[in-house]
Amino acid sequence: MIDPGDTAFILTASALVMFMTPGLALFYGGLVRQKNVLSTVMHSFIALGVISLVWFAAGYALGFGPDKAGLIGGGDYYGLSGVSFSEPSSFAPTIPHGAYMVFQLMFAIITPALISGAFAERIKFGGYVAFIALWSLLVYSPIAHWVWGGGWLGDRGVLDFAGGTVVHINAGIAALAFAIYLGKRRGWPRELAPPHNVPMTVLGAAILWFGWFGFNAGSALAAGGGALPFVTTHLATAAAVVGWALIEKMKNGKVTTVGVATGAVAGLVAVTPAAGFVLPWAAIVIGFLAGVICYLAINLKYRFGYDDSLDVVGVHFVGGIIGAMATGFFAQAEFDFLDGSGGAIAGAWGQVLDQAIGVGATIGFSLVVSLILLVVVDKTIGLRVTESDELTGLDLSQHSESAYSSGDAAASVGGASH
Secondary structure: OOOHHHHHHHHHHHHHHHHHHHHHHHHHHHHOOHHHHHHHHHHHHHHHHHHHHHHHHHHHHHHHOOEEOOOEEOOOOHHHOOOOOOOEOOOOOOOEHHHHHHHHHHHHHHHHHHHHHHHOOOEOHHHHHHHHHHHHHHHHHHHHHHHHOOOHHHHHOOOOOOOHHHHHHHHHHHHHHHHHHHOOOOOOOOOOOOOOOHHHHHHHHHHHHHHHHHHHHHHHOOHHHOHHHHHHHHHHHHHHHHHHHHHHHHHHOOOOHHHHHHHHHHHHHHHOOOOOOOOHHHHHHHHHHHHHHHHHHOOHHHHHOOOOOOOHHHHHHHHHHHHHHHHHHHOOOOOOOOOOOOOHHHOOOHHHHHHHHHHHHHHHHHHHHHHHHHHHHHHHOOOEOOHHHHHHOHHHHHHOOOOOOOOHHHHOOOOOOO
């Protein structure tokens, strides 16, 4: 039966997750050069429009329609046909099906927006829009079905409470493919400049932290189950902030505001798959590890030569893997969300293998299909802006706008900090 309290809870959580996408826009926007801030913000904001319509037309049907061979959803929900706004679904028995659908929509929106940080400052707007529409249908929806919609990974027992695999590993490996395919920004890594607006980035990180309570606690799908993932989310993020600050102090002698904000996001990413499956002390361990390891991982781009502008790979891809594998180790069977025997800490080492299979399958599928989509969009619409447009800045060349009334010329010199 429909429970009014649970329905109010999930609608509130949906609004919080929606608010994360503008938060991401601010987080990313503050990190780029002044001449590219609007284009970077637009990458997140336009996803709210484009992916919502894609989800209505076919995305939800492919992700959560009746299972077909464990791989994809059937056609029952195209155009939201058959999605009741007064009756529940099998996914959440105490809320209207439409409420569950819109909660999942907000996840679908932010996932391709996360990718945009990898190619900031050098992509055509039209090519980006075409890519995220296709990627959402052909990559995000199938993987969401595999894990949450009745597909083969969920049937195998792969645990992903709120999107460590479906959202972060998926977006992270696509970001790596994008960064490699698109190539480096002009002058990278020789020409580096600090972020143009650090307070904007910190505000974005704060909004993400706030909204993530809807992301993780909302994934309980009932008000009575939200307390544990709320607490584990907060503690893991706090531990990641401390972990990042400590390793940054050890390595550089100073703790930076951008670093601490990025560390918070790394902790949020890592706890996402585990939030409803682990005890608070385990969440602290997961968050601390994420803060330290993701700090080290962001430097891999300099070693391997790929220009991941805003560290999507180091934070979301690496943080997602940390969280997915840690879930296999720390999961506890006594929680209502967990039907199996828990993870390795409870003696169920097979859960670690299941998590590794989920991670590997997501990486393989997302990488291959993302590369195919990159080639298709590049050969038809085009992806990379011209050198002249890159020098001018994407705000003017792609949108005929300027974020600030003065100082653009000075800000056009140099590269981004990340």
